[in-house]
Amino acid sequence: xxxxxxxxxxxxxxxxxxxxxxxxxxxxxxQHVVAAIVGIVTPSILVANTCNIQGADRTLLxxxxxxxxxxxTLLQLFPIWGxxxxxxxxxxxxxxxxxxTLLAIGGQFDLPTILxxxxxxxxxxxxxxIFVKQIRVLFPPLVTGTVIFTIGLxxxxxxxxxxxxxxxxxxxxxxxxxxxxxxxxxxxxxLSHFCKGVLKLGAILFGMIVGYIxxxxxxxxxFSAIGSAxxxxxxxxxxxxxxxxxxxxxSLAIVYLVNAVQTIGDLSSTTMGGMDRMPTDKELSGGIxxxxxxxxxxxxxxxxxxxSYSQNVGIVTINRVINRAVFAFAAIVLAVAGFVxxxxxxxxxxxxxxxGGATISVFATITMTGxxxxxxxxxxxxxxxxxxxxxxxxxxITQVQxxxxxxxxxxxxVFGSSPVVLATLVAIVLNLTLPKESK
Numbered sequence: 246x247x248x249x250x251x252x253x254x255x256x257x258x259x260x261x262x263x264x265x266x267x268x269x270x271x272x273x274x275x276q277h278v279v280a281a282i283v284g285i286v287t288p289s290i291l292v293a294n295t296c297n298i299q300g301a302d303r304t305l306l307x308x309x310x311x312x313x314x315x316x317x318t319l320l321q322l323f324p325i326w327g328x329x330x331x332x333x334x335x336x337x338x339x340x341x342x343x344x345x346t347l348l349a350i351g352g353q354f355d356l357p358t359i360l361x362x363x364x365x366x367x368x369x370x371x372x373x374x375i376f377v378k379q380i381r382v383l384f385p386p387l388v389t390g391t392v393i394f395t396i397g398l399x400x401x402x403x404x405x406x407x408x409x410x411x412x413x414x415x416x417x418x419x420x421x422x423x424x425x426x427x428x429x430x431x432x433x434x435x436l437s438h439f440c441k442g443v444l445k446l447g448a449i450l451f452g453m454i455v456g457y458i459x460x461x462x463x464x465x466x467x468f469s470a471i472g473s474a475x476x477x478x479x480x481x482x483x484x485x486x487x488x489x490x491x492x493x494x495x496s497l498a499i500v501y502l503v504n505a506v507q508t509i510g511d512l513s514s515t516t517m518g519g520m521d522r523m524p525t526d527k528e529l530s531g532g533i534x535x536x537x538x539x540x541x542x543x544x545x546x547x548x549x550x551x552x553s554y555s556q557n558v559g560i561v562t563i564n565r566v567i568n569r570a571v572f573a574f575a576a577i578v579l580a581v582a583g584f585v586x587x588x589x590x591x592x593x594x595x596x597x598x599x600x601g602g603a604t605i606s607v608f609a610t611i612t613m614t615g616x617x618x619x620x621x622x623x624x625x626x627x628x629x630x631x632x633x634x635x636x637x638x639x640x641x642i643t644q645v646q647x648x649x650x651x652x653x654x655x656x657x658x659v660f661g662s663s664p665v666v667l668a669t670l671v672a673i674v675l676n677l678t679l680p681k682e683s684k
Contacts, residue, residue, distance in 0.1 A: 258566045261334065265568055273566055274574035277336055277557050282450060285314050285339050285579070287604055288347070288549055290595070291403065292359065294411065295351040302485070304586050306547055309480050311583030313548035314338025317539040318576040322569045324531055331532030333515055333524065334567040336575065337539070340552035341607060342507065345399040346500045347549065349663040350493045356547075357488040363544040364487070365494040366501035370537030373505040374530045384506040388672045390618025391632045392503045395639050395668040397612025404608050407601025414597065421463055422598040429456030429602030437606070449603050456599035465596045478586045485547045492655035497550070499666045501540075504552045505533045510618075511553035519567040627682050631675045639668025 257263035258273060265273075289306040293299075298306065317337040324330030350359050373380055408430075410422035433452030436444050444451065460466055512532050516524045524532075532553070539551050561567060582588045619632055642648045642661055649661040660667045 258568045258571060261567050261569055263568060264570050270571060270574055273571045274578065277572065277575040278578050281314070281336050281338065281554050281557055281575075281579075284341055284554060284607070285310050287600060288339050288341055288344050290600060291344055292347055292351055292356065292549060294597075295348045296356045296359075298356060301586075305478075305480060305484065306549075308478065308583050308586060309543065309546050309548045310339045311579050312480065313539060313543035313546070313551060315576040315580035315583060316542070317535070317551045318572060318579075320535045320539060321532060322572055322576070324535070328531055328534060329538055330535040331512055331524070331528045333512055333528055333532065334519065334561060334569055334572050335512065335515055335532070336554045336557040336572065337532075337536060337551055338554065338579075339549045340504065340554070341400070341604075341611065342393075342396055342504050342552055343497070343500055343550040344403070345396060345665050346496050346663040348403065350490075350496065354488070354490055354493060357486040358490050358493050359497075359549070360485060360544040360547065361487040361489040362493040362497040363550050364541050365489070366497040366550060367537040367540035367544065369498045369501045370505050370540065371534050373502060374533030374535075374537060377505075377509070377530050377533060378526060380502075381506070381509065383673055383677075384503070385676065386618045386621045387628055387631055388669075388676050389503065389506045389510070390615045390621070391635050391672040392615070392665060392669045393507065393618060394612055394615025394632070395636055395664050397608050397610075397615055398636070398640060399643075399664045400608040400611065401605070404601050404605035407597045408605065409598070409601070411597035421465070422596075425456055425460045425463065425465065425596065426598040426602035428459050429453060429599050430605060432456070433603055433606050449607065453595065453599055453603045456602055457595060460596045460599055465598070466594055468594055476587055477584055479584070480546045482545045487544070496663060496666050499669055500663075501537075501550070503665070503669055504550070505536070508533055508536055508553045511558045514558045515561050515567075519561045519565050625682050627679050630679060631672055634675060635668045635672035636664075638671050639664035639666075642667060 257265040258269050264270075286307050289310045290303075293303045293306050314337070318335070320330045321333060321335050321337050322330070324332050347359055350362060408423065408426035409418045410416055416422060429452050432455045433448050436448035436451055440448070457466070509529055512524045512529055516522050516528070536551055536553070540548075543549070543551065619628065643664045649657045
């Protein structure tokens with residue numbers, strides 16, 4: 246029996262079931278935590294800044310982000326009733342993909358309006374999951390890639406503002422802020438392209454650590470929030486409240502549709518890269534339904550919208566580790582961190598220039614992911630028209646203040662506050678109406 250058991254345990258990481266050894270479980274699980282942690286907490290920090298949320302509430306937003314990511318991942322690993330969750334090795338949590346629309350809604354309204362729109366978006370995702378086969382036809386790679394490309398482009402000004410120190414902050418645009426931001430970016434770039442293993446996979450995290458140290462040496466770090474934070478806190482439902490603004494709900498619902506398609510891509514990459522097969526309709530449906538359910542549950546506690554993490558999918562395609570115990574361990578680590586306000590408060594001390602220096606590379610990656618999807622089936626005159634017009638109209642209108650000033654206020658909120666919504670609609674319409682080209 247021992248001869249049969251030993252090999253079984255040693256290669257358990259390459260099977261979905263089974264328990265790998267501790268010396269495999271811990272480093273492989275922590276690798277996923279390192280890859281995801283920046284993507285989990287940074288959107289909350291960006292939204293908190295836009296909505297002017299400070300102190301304990303700011304810390305709470307980060308706590309909830311960690312907890313929602315942990316629960317969303319566990320739901321994907323251990324589906325409820327066999328329908329809510331994909332039963333695939335994925336990390337799912339708070340996502341950058343929603344940030345442009347969240348910042349637009351937060352800037353015009355407030356956090357409760359974001360959370361209310363999130364519930365509507367979660368319901369839309371659930372419906373998408375139920376009818377995934379019928380709806381997918383509207384989102385071929387050309388349309389999805391155009392939207393992801395637009396998301397990346399729209400995030401660049403946010404990154405630059407943070408690199409300069411944050412709009413409205415003392416010393417905005419100062420050489421000191423830019424020095425910290427550039428050092429952070431250089432470290433991230435060097436680790437990403439010249440290193441291997443954990444250093445490469447955790448390049449963004451390690452870049453932020455170096456940037457943080459430099460900022461501390463320059464007197465740019467404020468530790469006052471840590472002292473007032475407790476050691477344990479259980480988030481309370483409806484702490485931030487909910488508001489339902491129709492225009493905000495429509496805007497975010499459209500973005501949820503796009504991210505549901507992105508989830509299909511991530512789940513497909515996971516199964517093809519780690520299991521040598523395509524995902525089943527049940528797995529795709531369960532994954533998207535689980536994404537919608539966790540968005541609704543998270544909104545009640547102050548959590549932001551969820552999506553699958555492409556960076557963690559990349560890890561699976563590289564090392565082919567698909568054991569769900571590895572992913573469950575990563576989720577548990579995130580959950581433990583989420584219950585500790587001290588840990589979350591430390592994250593709130595990160596200077597904005599550090600966040601900007603690290604996230605601009607993330608936003609660049611999002612943009613290039615869109616380009617890869619756009620060109621996956623070649624690039625023709627028709628593709629050029631779909632992408633060019635959708636991006637031009639979507640980004641152009643949002644860059645001109647008052648361009649929709651003659652319309653009712655809800656029109657500006659839906660179509661003029663974030664380029665993602667209008668670019669999505671234009672790309673869908675053009676893709677459906679422009680004549681197909683013969684190959």
